[in-house]
Amino acid sequence: MLAAKRDAYRADVHARLAERFWSKVVRGEGCWIWAASVDDHGYGRFGIGRLRIEPAHRVAWMVANGPIPDGLSVLHRCDNPPCVRPDHLFLGTQRDNMRDMIAKGRGGGQFQRRSA
Numbered sequence: 001m002l003a004a005k006r007d008a009y010r011a012d013v014h015a016r017l018a019e020r021f022w023s024k025v026v027r028g029e030g031c032w033i034w035a036a037s038v039d040d041h042g043y044g045r046f047g048i049g050r051l052r053i054e055p056a057h058r059v060a061w062m063v064a065n066g067p068i069p070d071g072l073s074v075l076h077r078c079d080n081p082p083c084v085r086p087d088h089l090f091l092g093t094q095r096d097n098m099r100d101m102i103a104k105g106r107g108g109g110q111f112q113r114r115s116a
């Protein structure tokens with residue numbers, strides 16, 4: 001397949017995926033909430049193709065920004081698992097995730113806002 005043709009095909013797949021994805025999201029003033037199926041932790045689940053299920057917030061980040069670099073997680077600024085609003089999401093390592101959870105006081109500490 002020619003590169004240009006392949007790129008056009010990929011752009012088309014991406015557009016359809018994005019359309020299907022955002023059709024399941026309720027956009028509020030603050031968080032945008034995933035309105036389809038969620039896992040036990042409240043994170044949205046989105047099927048890509050037939051076999052792959054991705055957490056909805058990861059798909060939101062990919063749709064908005066492109067592929068997620070290896071080894072990085074998509075984390076929430078708003079600490080709201082079903083939220084998929086791209087500007088509430090940021091990339092971090094698993095270590096950042098743990099630190100973030102501690103900083104946000106899951107367990108009783110002080111809530112800390114990250115600078116955006």
Ligand SMILES: [Zn+2]
Nearest residue numbers: 031078083088
């Ligand atoms: Zn949010």
